[in-house]
Amino acid sequence: MTATISSPAGAPHARIMSVGSYRPERVVTNAEVCELIDSTDEWIRERSGIVERRYAAPDETVVDIAQAAAEKAIAASGIRADQIGFVLVATVTHPYPTPSAAAELAYRVGAIDAAATDISSACAGFCYGVAMAQDMVRGGSAEYVLVVGVEKLTDWVDPTDRSTAFIFADGAGAVVIGPSDTPAIGPVVWGADGEQLDAITMTQSLTDYRDNGGPRFPTLAMKGQQVFRWAVSKMTVVAKEALAKADISADDLAAFIPHQANMRITDAMVRSLSLPAHVPVARDIETTGNTSAASIPIAMDRMLSSGEVPHGGLALTIGFGAGLAYAAQVVVLP
Amino acid sequence: MSQEILDGLAVIVNEVAGVPVEDVQPDKAFIDDLDIDSLSMVEVVMAAEDKWGVKIPDSEVKNLRTVGDAVAYIQTATA
Numbered sequence: 001m002t003a004t005i006s007s008p009a010g011a012p013h014a015r016i017m018s019v020g021s022y023r024p025e026r027v028v029t030n031a032e033v034c035e036l037i038d039s040t041d042e043w044i045r046e047r048s049g050i051v052e053r054r055y056a057a058p059d060e061t062v063v064d065i066a067q068a069a070a071e072k073a074i075a076a077s078g079i080r081a082d083q084i085g086f087v088l089v090a091t092v093t094h095p096y097p098t099p100s101a102a103a104e105l106a107y108r109v110g111a112i113d114a115a116a117t118d119i120s121s122a123c124a125g126f127c128y129g130v131a132m133a134q135d136m137v138r139g140g141s142a143e144y145v146l147v148v149g150v151e152k153l154t155d156w157v158d159p160t161d162r163s164t165a166f167i168f169a170d171g172a173g174a175v176v177i178g179p180s181d182t183p184a185i186g187p188v189v190w191g192a193d194g195e196q197l198d199a200i201t202m203t204q205s206l207t208d209y210r211d212n213g214g215p216r217f218p219t220l221a222m223k224g225q226q227v228f229r230w231a232v233s234k235m236t237v238v239a240k241e242a243l244a245k246a247d248i249s250a251d252d253l254a255a256f257i258p259h260q261a262n263m264r265i266t267d268a269m270v271r272s273l274s275l276p277a278h279v280p281v282a283r284d285i286e287t288t289g290n291t292s293a294a295s296i297p298i299a300m301d302r303m304l305s306s307g308e309v310p311h312g313g314l315a316l317t318i319g320f321g322a323g324l325a326y327a328a329q330v331v332v333l334p
Numbered sequence: 335m336s337q338e339i340l341d342g343l344a345v346i347v348n349e350v351a352g353v354p355v356e357d358v359q360p361d362k363a364f365i366d367d368l369d370i371d372s373l374s375m376v377e378v379v380m381a382a383e384d385k386w387g388v389k390i391p392d393s394e395v396k397n398l399r400t401v402g403d404a405v406a407y408i409q410t411a412t413a
């Protein structure tokens with residue numbers, strides 16, 4: 001007779017225990033961006049809501065940026081770094097296919113026994129990470145999980161490309177997720193639409209660049225209107241589904257924290273969700289730009305520390321981007 | 335020209351871009367007269383698709399210069 005193996009046992013629920021973020025020091029104005037593209041401050045403000053953004057220093061790496069945010073989240077969580085069982089880093093800008101940014105980060109922050117891996121889901125990456133961490137905590141494969149969204153997009157964006165240069169920026173946000181006696185992370189609604197791979201992609205692969213050269217190192221290429229259309233139509237449906245699955249109405253929300261893609265996408269989503277006027281909406285893009293996987297935790301941290309939203313309130317988070325990947329869930333704010 | 339479609343479109347344009355309903359007239363150009371930019375136009379198109387159950391492909395959107403063009407397109411597509 002075959003012996004029976006034991007099954008892992010986890011916590012009844014998971015929650016976000018803390019959040020931390022890091023915005024690089026250098027402020028870059030629209031005027032500075034317009035030195036390399038044919039555009040104006042007015043156009044950029046109107047089409048994206050961005051007034052300024054942050055760029056990392058040339059010698060600041062993705063892991064450096066991630067570490068700055070992660071250390072704040074760990075310090076605020078009340079647990080020790082060596083209690084972390086898994087480190088998940090959502091990023092598409094770590095310049096090494098291997099080893100992962102997560103393995104380096106785990107070592108640097110002192111998560112000595114943690115498993116570690118990166119998530120490649122672009123602007124949806126943070127919400128993917130929260131959902132995966134929740135499943136780990138509930139499934140018993142990790143008691144505490146560090147989830148970081150981090151990007152240094154300036155390494156992968158062509159500063160002379162007027163369809164992307166003014167949008168993307170650098171930054172990091174992190175949360176620690178651990179056990180909870182009560183539900184504090186709602187069911188995730190997620191997916192990826194590979195049929196629209198070309199909506200946000202790279203100008204060429206790294207291996208094509210190596211073999212064929214060409215004038216330009218691979219950079220991000222985006223079909224702005226296609227992305228806008230998809231985000232506004234499909235993401236509203238996804239956001240509503242996340243509310244329904246959490247058994248929450250929009251009226252119960254203390255905050256709406258969408259990926260900071262473009263203020264115009266946020267405005268359109270707020271309209272089509274018929275979000276009640278009393279619900280604060282994250283508009284961090286104005287001074288941070290679009291930091292892809294980092295934008296939601298950076299915005300969350302800012303809304304909490306400014307007192308705009310209460311600790312313990314309910315927030316609807318939704319990430320969406322290249323893939324086209326998306327994920328949404330309702331969370332209790334730390 | 336269908337008055338019903340024109341009225342419906344005027345409500346959409348008002349909701350998306352805050353343009354007064356009475357300004358949305360057939361001879362008005364979305365971008366030049368009503369100050370609707372390309373992103374608001376995408377929103378107007380999506381709302382029209384929902385309302386009338388029609389499909390307005392991206393390639394067609396740039397041909398819809400005036401409100402009248404859009405009314406005519408929707409009218410034909412729903413006929």
Ligand SMILES: CC(C)(COP(=O)(O)OP(=O)(O)OC[C@H]1O[C@@H](n2cnc3c(N)ncnc32)[C@H](O)[C@@H]1OP(=O)(O)O)[C@@H](O)C(=O)NCCC(=O)NCCS
Binds near residue numbers: 290320321
């Ligand atoms: C990128 C984006 C702002 C471009 O706006 P758009 O309205 O689609 O722009 P278009 O390419 O249709 O161009 C519209 C006009 O603006 C001009 N234009 C385009 N880029 C410009 C720029 N950077 N500065 C000034 N003018 C610009 C075009 O030349 C065009 O002018 P014309 O009508 O006189 O020919 C918009 O598509 C967008 O933000 N989409 C969503 C992308 C996003 O959020 N990505 C992140 C996903 S994670």
